[in-house]
Amino acid sequence: MFDLKDTLTEMLADSIDRAREDGTLQLNKRPPVQLDIPKDSLLGDFASNLAMVLARDLKRSPLDIAKVVIDHLTDPEGLIDRCEVAGPGFINFFLKEDYWVRVLKDIEAKGDAYGKSALGKGSSVIVEFVSANPTGPLHIGHGRGAVVGDVLCRILDASGYQVSREFYVNDAGKQVKDLGRSVWFRYRQIFDSTVPFPSEGVYPGEYVLDIARQVQERYRDFYLSMAEDDAISKLSDFGCSVMLNGIRSDLEKMDVRFDRFFTEKSLYEQGKVQACISELKEKNLLLEEENGALVLRTSLFGDDKDRVLIKGNGDYTYFASDIAYHRDKLERGPDRLIDIWGADHHGYIPRMKSIIQVLGHDADTLKVLLIQMVNLLRDGKPVRMGKRTGEFVTLSEVLDEVGNDVARFFFLLRRSDSHLDFDLDLAKTESNENPVYYVQYAHARICSIFRQAWDKGIPVPASNDVNFDLLSLPEEKDLMRFLGTYPEVVEGAAMALEPHRIPFYLQELAARLHAYYFKHRIISEEQDKNLARLFLVGAVRTVIRNALNLLGVSAPEKM
RNA sequence: GCGCCCAUAGCUCAAUUGGAUAGAGCGUUGGACUACGAAUCCAAAGGUCGCAGGUUCGAAUCCUGCUGGGCGCACCA
Secondary structure, three states: HHHHHHHHHHHHHHHHHHHHHHHOOOOOOOOOEEEOOOOOOOHHHHOOOOHHHHHHHOOOOHHHHHHHHHOOOOOOOOOEEEEEOOOOOOOEEEEEEOHHHHHHHHHHHHHHHEOOOOOOOOOEEEEEEEOOOOOOOOOOOHHHHHHHHHHHHHHHHOOOEEEEEEEEOOOOOOOHHHOOOOHHHHHHHHHHOOOOOOOOOOOOOHHHHHHHHHHHHHOOOOOOOOHHHHHHHHHHHHHHHHHHHHHHHHHOOOOOOOOEEEEHHHHHOOOOHHHHHHHHHHHHOEOOOOOOOEOHHHHHHHHOEEEEEEEOOEEHHHHHHHHHHHHHHHHHOOEEEEEEEEEHHHHHHHHHHHHHHHHHOHHHHHHEEEEEEEEEEOOEEEEEEEEOOEEEEEEEHHHHHHHHHHHHHOOOOOOOOEEEEEHHHHHHOOOOOHHHHHHHHHHHHHHHHHHHHHHHOOOOOOOHHHOOHHHOOOHHHHHHHHHHHHHOOOOOOHHHOOOOOOHHHHHHHHHHHHHHHHOOOOOOOOHHHHHHHHHHHHHHHHHHHHHHHOOOOOOOOOO
């Protein structure tokens, strides 16, 4: 499939070369040739804007140039039916009839692999996502980040990148200590209800009580007699691991997996934060303030101001370990780093990028993807998510309510940098309004057709059994064309890091399938036609299934 | 005050990264089940792409200014 696009591109390039040699086009270098598949089939199977791009340099009209290009074109394989110059100067290629048939054969041959490519050429990328603090359960915003990250990894993987998925655990700072304190007070309250619960520096959520009860069940009154600091330290670890297990099981529920959970604590234990600071000191990038605080001069690399690494009281800031973590990632030698953050952290991008430079890499080695907020709606009204009160709907609850397929699809229905309203009522309707079912139904419908055919004794066709001349309806041509664009959609999603393109493609494909189905019978009395049409919808089924797989959404055979 | 993101049909959002007549879903109106699944389809109405300039063969997309909204600007985490 791509070989053909490549040969067309080469034919165009050759044409330019020939025109340069005989002096009709006076160019020093060969321009990049761009070939697109137009949205309207009346505009050809492929189109190039080449002539318009050249117009400026040559100071000649695009129409004129287009004509020259076409005149110099040779077509040894006889692929092209005709070329037209259209509109402001597009060169439109109309290929020999049987071209789109190749798409169907390609899908048959590749099966599950249709849509995969070698775009990334094996280059490696570390994707860090979710990285939620282990001080509370995941909420719906984490869910969005998890799904976007997961699907992005799947897309990159399918596009020939070597992907490593990582979850960074902030288990070394004040907040886990606060978690420990919170558990400590709740724990004591179990034994003595008069113990007051502080109003600051603690987590008020219900889940803290659960942790305290677990401590009491396992260790009885063991911690009551321990010195407060020691107890809190132990309970921090305990609480942290409980929360982390919860997070893991939520992710499991969503079928989101990681290659590695990287703990902040390990950075300190292995002296990596300290080593990192030494390196920065050697590079002469640190300043010491009067009160003893240590500051990194990120402002030399485009940041607004310098950033503190060690506070006046001797504590490390989170920024210090963040640097060490990214240094660790870079030292593993990936070609790229992708971080997926909540959009409220966008202010951290400049300082993080400056770090990448400080460590000797191009700032673009790190790409930060921002995930905008999710508004949970019920009965058309936003569900209040008070962090302070600890009152919120957890991701786990949403998953139990709407199911994984729906949750995933909904998270991917918008570009990740725009706000998302998650309508619980819409997500639960098993009807026409729900886009997930629309797509899944298309798949189930095709499966049903095959069952029907089987019952009537019609075999599942292979391309050798098919007379492709029988697939000549506009709807059929249109379907073939659209199936042919799928690999480019996946590549585009990989290059732009935009997973939402896949569900949009799926909805369009499903729409075309439904329209075709409604207008024309797949199974009739004409056996040859049966085989041809079954072969076509079989290809549609393969592509729907592949795309749904990419999203981690199931492709049901019955609904 | 400074910085980042957003503004497209009544609502929610797309637009092949600068391409041809800006497209879907929902909602509205009107139609289609004695044949493979109506969880479906067909048709109509609906637009000053926030406003004003600029860049060029060509702008929703790029540059500048303005308006309106979101979010950031810690020796917080």
